[in-house]
Amino acid sequence: MKPTLLVSFPHAGAGPSFFAQWWNLASPGLDVAPVGLPGREKRFAEPPLEYVSDAVDDALPQIRAQAGGYRGVCLFGHSLGAVLAYETACRLRADADVPVMGLVVSGSAGPAHRHDLGATGLSDDAFLATVERATGYRHEALDEPELRELLLPALRADIAMHERYRSSGTTVLDVPVLAVRGAEDHLIDAEMLGQWQEVTTTRFDTRSLPGGHMYLADSPGPLLRLICDSLERALPSDSLRE
Template sequence: MNSTLLLCFPHSGAGPSFFMPWKSLAPTGLDIAPVGLPGREKRFAEPPLNRVADVVEDVLPWVREQVAGYGGVALFGHSLGAVLAFEMAGRLAAETTIPLRGLFVSGSAGPASRHGLEATGLPDAEFLDHVERAVGYRHPAFDNPAMRGMLLPTLRADIEMHERYRPSAGSSLDIPITAIRGSDDQLIAAERLAEWRDCTTDDFHTACLPGGHMYLVDSPTALLGLIDGRLRDGSNPLGSPSGR
């Protein structure tokens, strides 16, 4: 098939349903494949994982099934999802039958940087307040005591996973990377976003969209247009080139 498949990796605490509206918003020729992780939504009964390497191994068989038959595959991830997408791209790049057209990392410093949230181990209320202050967003479900009790273990596992993450050895890629942030993001500054430059021997671009750390909640159409433009012809209508 001629379409490009975009594998979408969720941010901390989120599940594949976050990306479901993207299916109808995506430009023609860009197919959205939300990645489901243990501990959430259809996989709620499974214990959440707290190591990036374990998540990659867990979802790799499903990813192989999804990409079969596509003429091009790209990966997107926001915050924690960015490092998950990066590590998955490394695994897929080793499987030479799978064509990778680009990696899109959002709201994340380069993988060599420490994730400085420092929320692991805090009491529940303090933990949630800490996360909310850092990312500028709090899902309404966490204000419901019953829902909070069900969702907190997964969010805690995700935050711990991000804080303890270290990139795989020799994990530089040979595919284009576009790094994206919200213009008012107080968590990831422009210079930290640019650290992704060291993760590819191919083209590198940065891009900025209106909003804070969770800009993609309000601007999915603009984000999908940016991704589609980069995949189609290498244009970067909303960003700045930083190629090698």
């Protein structure tokens, strides 16, 4: 049997290539499977989605196609990706067709929190300034006019998706949840991160790693080690090495 599949949702505006380094950094017991949504990279020509439910509907066939032969999946997401990972975990657990081994949420308050930056509808410059001020991060490609024109539609759609999102508040998972933030993250504090405890009936852990809101952009290795440690606690001691 193959090892655990780490299904990974990036932050707003990003695509599967954000996880390119993760293949070489992950434990031998963990295969990384980035989710590719419309409006970016190989799916650039497709209109980006603006609702979490639509993004989950789009991601599920990808996950089911890749999960065959694996022991199960662990769902990971950062910021907007955390919400997508959670809602996807809820769907997979309800359908019971793909085993969910765990949920790892990063840089995000719990799903009941209103994720409103007040960015939707602003001019391009004001929009980018608002997002950068909130996250402490700006991709260098956004400073190139031609690239900015290409990247903005997906980023705007993702921010709108996050701002529109409202959790039903009724789904509680029976899988371990690990919540992680950058220790210097001024957008998501420890109390907001702790809100994720409400979504699970089993083990819940929180961890902080050096850096700000986008701590994982430059140094994903420590995060991957945390994920592997979390899965090892949930599985038999030799199962990740099979």
